[in-house]
Amino acid sequence: MKIYTIRDIAQMAGVSVTTVSRVLNNRPDVSRETQEKVRRVMQEHHFVGNANARGLKQAESDLIAVIIRGRRNPFLNDLAELMLQYAWDSRAAFITEYIDERADEFHHALRLIGERRITGIIFVGSRIDERCASLADMGIPMVFATVSTENTAMARRASSVSIDDRSMAREAVNALLDRGCRRIVVFGGDREGTDSLALRAQGAQEALEARGLTLDEGHYVETRLTLEDAYAAALDYFRSRPDADAAFCMSDTAAMGVIRALHDLRRRVPEDVSVLGVDGVDVDEFLTPRLSTVAQPVQEIARRSVEVLRDMMERGAPAQHVTVGAELILRESVK
Amino acid sequence: MKIYTIRDIAQMAGVSVTTVSRVLNNRPDVSRETQEKVRRVMQEHHFVGNANARGLKQAESDLIAVIIRGRRNPFLNDLAELMLQYAWDSRAAFITEYIDERADEFHHALRLIGERRITGIIFVGSRIDERCASLADMGIPMVFATVSTENTAMARRASSVSIDDRSMAREAVNALLDRGCRRIVVFGGDREGTDSLALRAQGAQEALEARGLTLDEGHYVETRLTLEDAYAAALDYFRSRPDADAAFCMSDTAAMGVIRALHDLRRRVPEDVSVLGVDGVDVDEFLTPRLSTVAQPVQEIARRSVEVLRDMMERGAPAQHVTVGAELILRESVK
DNA sequence: CTGAAAGCGCTTACAG
DNA sequence: CTGAAAGCGCTTACAG
Numbered sequence: 001m002k003i004y005t006i007r008d009i010a011q012m013a014g015v016s017v018t019t020v021s022r023v024l025n026n027r028p029d030v031s032r033e034t035q036e037k038v039r040r041v042m043q044e045h046h047f048v049g050n051a052n053a054r055g056l057k058q059a060e061s062d063l064i065a066v067i068i069r070g071r072r073n074p075f076l077n078d079l080a081e082l083m084l085q086y087a088w089d090s091r092a093a094f095i096t097e098y099i100d101e102r103a104d105e106f107h108h109a110l111r112l113i114g115e116r117r118i119t120g121i122i123f124v125g126s127r128i129d130e131r132c133a134s135l136a137d138m139g140i141p142m143v144f145a146t147v148s149t150e151n152t153a154m155a156r157r158a159s160s161v162s163i164d165d166r167s168m169a170r171e172a173v174n175a176l177l178d179r180g181c182r183r184i185v186v187f188g189g190d191r192e193g194t195d196s197l198a199l200r201a202q203g204a205q206e207a208l209e210a211r212g213l214t215l216d217e218g219h220y221v222e223t224r225l226t227l228e229d230a231y232a233a234a235l236d237y238f239r240s241r242p243d244a245d246a247a248f249c250m251s252d253t254a255a256m257g258v259i260r261a262l263h264d265l266r267r268r269v270p271e272d273v274s275v276l277g278v279d280g281v282d283v284d285e286f287l288t289p290r291l292s293t294v295a296q297p298v299q300e301i302a303r304r305s306v307e308v309l310r311d312m313m314e315r316g317a318p319a320q321h322v323t324v325g326a327e328l329i330l331r332e333s334v335k
Numbered sequence: 336m337k338i339y340t341i342r343d344i345a346q347m348a349g350v351s352v353t354t355v356s357r358v359l360n361n362r363p364d365v366s367r368e369t370q371e372k373v374r375r376v377m378q379e380h381h382f383v384g385n386a387n388a389r390g391l392k393q394a395e396s397d398l399i400a401v402i403i404r405g406r407r408n409p410f411l412n413d414l415a416e417l418m419l420q421y422a423w424d425s426r427a428a429f430i431t432e433y434i435d436e437r438a439d440e441f442h443h444a445l446r447l448i449g450e451r452r453i454t455g456i457i458f459v460g461s462r463i464d465e466r467c468a469s470l471a472d473m474g475i476p477m478v479f480a481t482v483s484t485e486n487t488a489m490a491r492r493a494s495s496v497s498i499d500d501r502s503m504a505r506e507a508v509n510a511l512l513d514r515g516c517r518r519i520v521v522f523g524g525d526r527e528g529t530d531s532l533a534l535r536a537q538g539a540q541e542a543l544e545a546r547g548l549t550l551d552e553g554h555y556v557e558t559r560l561t562l563e564d565a566y567a568a569a570l571d572y573f574r575s576r577p578d579a580d581a582a583f584c585m586s587d588t589a590a591m592g593v594i595r596a597l598h599d600l601r602r603r604v605p606e607d608v609s610v611l612g613v614d615g616v617d618v619d620e621f622l623t624p625r626l627s628t629v630a631q632p633v634q635e636i637a638r639r640s641v642e643v644l645r646d647m648m649e650r651g652a653p654a655q656h657v658t659v660g661a662e663l664i665l666r667e668s669v670k
Numbered sequence: 671c672t673g674a675a676a677g678c679g680c681t682t683a684c685a686g
Numbered sequence: 687c688t689g690a691a692a693g694c695g696c697t698t699a700c701a702g
Contacts, residue, residue, distance in 0.1 A: 002473070017681095018688070018691095049679085052387045052388075052390035052391040056388050056678090056694045056695065057694045072409065081407065111383050114381075114385065138337070227621050282562055286562050288623055342696090352695090366672090391677095391678045392697045396697095672701105672702085673701090674700095675699100678695105680693100686689085
């Protein structure tokens with residue numbers, strides 16, 4: 001078995017490389033016989049075009065990069081998977097690039113632009129890095145999925161598709177309050193800034209304040225939203241605060257860690273402490289107790305992100321900010 | 336902001352493109368001053384080389400593809416992640432390619448060879464497709480991670496790094512038998528063939544037969560190893576077999592589905608039914624009950640896979656078959 | 671230590 | 687409908 005080039009195929013089919021290229025790209029201006037002949041030869045020899053050569057020459061073809069923060073985040077993985085599905089019928093090619101949770105997305109994006117000449121970017125689960133605006137200035141359309149850039153300096157240049165994190169968090173905490181919980185602890189990330197986690201912290205605080213309660217530091221636990229870190233943070237918190245009666249966790253993964261910590265402290269979920277997560281991943285309903293969550297509409301976020309990006313790429317549409325609805329799903333983990 | 340080429344840099348630095356290329360590739364034969372000058376210009380302009388052009392020309396550079404079956408499998412994701420870490424200090428570049436669980440890996444590999452001119456492949460969690468041997472004939476070294484090709488027709492051409500699935504399964508079932516379980520059900524995949532799942536089925540059967548028990552069809556449940564399918568299969572099975580006292584599941588994910596089904600049927604784990612999984616993913620110890628498992632040594636599999644592949648690529652080493660040890664970890668889900 | 675030139679495998683005006 | 691030729695941005699002998 002050998003790797004054939006377009007030139008080999010041309011020779012074997014008795015046509016020019018130009019013609020083979022045309023067939024390869026499904027151009028209409030090739031006679032049916034020629035087309036069939038070339039196609040037959042290509043198939044016989046398992047011909048696959050060299051993407052490097054194609055990418056080098058054909059700079060105007062669309063190549064979209066989906067940059068995903070964290071290979072091990074099931075929610076983001078699901079989202080990326082769905083995007084690729086929605087992208088399937090698009091003329092553009094998609095490549096996925098996983099970056100470390102703490103990596104610099106600006107740097108990675110810049111590299112992909114130089115190295116692979118990508119022409120559009122979807123950031124999945126990224127932080128908001130204002131430097132990315134300079135990429136938009138290069139004429140690279142981009143959309144941030146799951147986080148809103150609407151109230152940032154790059155609002156007019158970078159699109160975003162996200163839930164309304166703030167009102168979602170308000171609603172979530174309200175649900176806990178409505179069920180009689182009063183001593184609510186929040187497990188979240190950095191409260192500064194304008195990213196999803198900061199907005200959720202604000203929403204939670206607003207809900208509490210509306211009922212005359214406060215979210216003082218002691219009831220806001222800042223942690224990475226991983227199993228390990230959330231578990232450790234929860235163990236630590238609940239040991240000193242045996243009276244807490246509910247936990248609002250900013251990811252389902254964090255909620256799992258928190259629940260395990262509560263079990264270890266012999267506190268029952270939901271009888272003693274109600275636990276509510278965010279994201280809505282598959283595993284939620286297979287846990288014991290089944291995990292309550294604020295489910296993000298993954299399908300819709302995926303679909304809209306691809307649509308918005310293509311609008312920008314194909315029609316030169318301006319940046320848009322799409323807000324999609326989240327759904328509060330109460331299961332066994334909430335009383 | 337503009338995308339600069341090596342030519343732009345050469346012009347700005349007052350040298351030839353050849354020299355810029357040399358600096359870019361850290362060749363020693365460039366004077367220090369020239370080197371610094373060029374490097375400065377590159378940095379100032381955020382220069383990033385075009386990977387297409389490089390890949391087109393430099394066919395002899397090493398590009399390794401890690402082909403992962405299933406984007407949503409946490410175990411395989413972890414494995415891939417670790418491989419990339421071990422690969423970090425290697426001179427070769429790695430690209431990851433996720434393929435659908437039921438996709439044709441041969442086809443994908445062939446495409447990558449043609450499109451990207453990859454020079455080595457690691458199949459992560461793949462089935463054994465004998466057609467892949469023809470890729471080996473093209474001189475593309477390959478290693479199958481997590482599944483052994485030792486007793487297949489491609490043993491001499493494709494390496495593999497895996498646990499001893501058969502004896503591992505024997506040991507797992509023995510552990511259940513030792514704890515007094517007698518009516519053991521196995522949730523696994525296709526029993527035909529020589530892949531990991533078939534080997535595990537054999538091992539389980541051997542363990543039972545050694546004690547005069549049999550693994551007849553009724554106690555072997557064939558299912559996809561997903562949460563949903565394992566859950567449905569378990570619900571179905573345990574409804575008609577209320578006397579089963581243990582379940583050996585061929586993945587931790589499947590075990591989670593099985594446990595949830597048992598809860599729904601009001602059967603206690605482990606008091607009524609012990610449950611044992613395979614893989615050893617992070618989430619296991621955060622579940623309730625904590626999941627017992629046969630942990631695969633991910634780190635070692637990742638490291639050895641990269642090593643074996645590099646041996647083949649750099650030293651032309653023949654195909655090797657590495658067996659790594661699995662570890663039985665008994666936690667709360669087993670009585 | 672440095673540069674001019676050929677060429678990797680394609681695509682795309684351009685000409686017929 | 688078809689082909690000859692230029693060129694995408696690099697790397698790499700080769701010559702100096």
